[in-house]
Amino acid sequence: MKASLFITCLSDIFYPEVGKSLVNVLEKLGVSLDFPEGQSCCGQPAYNSGYREDAEKAAKHMIRVFKDSPNVVTPSGSCAAMVRHYYPMMFANDPVWSGKAQELADKTFEFSEFIVKVLKKTDLGAVYPAKVTYHHSCHMKRGIRVEEEPVQLIKSIKGITFVDLPYKEDCCGFGGTFSVKMPEISEQMVDEKIQHVYETEADILVGSDLGCIMNIGGRLRRKGKPVEVLHTAQLLERGLNHGK
DSSP: OEEEEOOOHHHHHTOHHHHHHHHHHHHHTTOEEEOOTTOOOOSHHHHHTTOHHHHHHHHHHHHHHTTTOSOEEESOHHHHHIIIIIHHHHTTTOTTTHHHHHHHHHTEEEHHHIIIIISOOSOOOOEEEEEEEEOOOHIIIIISOOOHHHHHHHHTSEEEEEOOOTTTTSOOSOTTTHHHHOHHHHHHHHHHHHHHHHHHTOSEEEESOHHHHHHHHHHHHHHTOOOEEEEHHHHHHHHHHTTO
């Protein structure tokens, strides 16, 4: 199967190792990946801030970049939600771009969603001994309704002890520009989140959105909490390489 990697801004700039893990895992599963170099931001920050024209320019660019891709895979539930839901909404009354936006929306998948729903795999044969909990990001859970797929993959790793995160439906306080515009409230939210993480006594917190991983991971480090924070792709790669 062929697919294109949509790396996203946060992975490209701050977490390139997540992109590498995603590529390594998918290639082990037989996926032939390419990387359209013209890709850019999906336009979500502009859209969420009310800059509709700027968001539409970014969306049109991304539609052009991925027009020949059979599937598009991204390590972000949030960016997948932008393409899947807001691109068709933005161009709903545009006879030229409406169909193109829907075409990209239909073939764009978050990483764990692609493995479970498209590749039809829920057990990759990975092995990794650790106590793990999982943070459900807002756009992933509520935006594209992907909740069980990453958990299925994590639980399939032999040696994993999985612990549900208390109040897992709660936002971590990142919310893109929310954490910038309302830092005091955001800080209280992430402090509550890391307290719940700590209560699980997990060695590793796993997530599927790098904004949440940055927010929670940064707060855990500042508080001196000894919990490692990983993207789903990184944990799966570790499990596939364990003992080698």
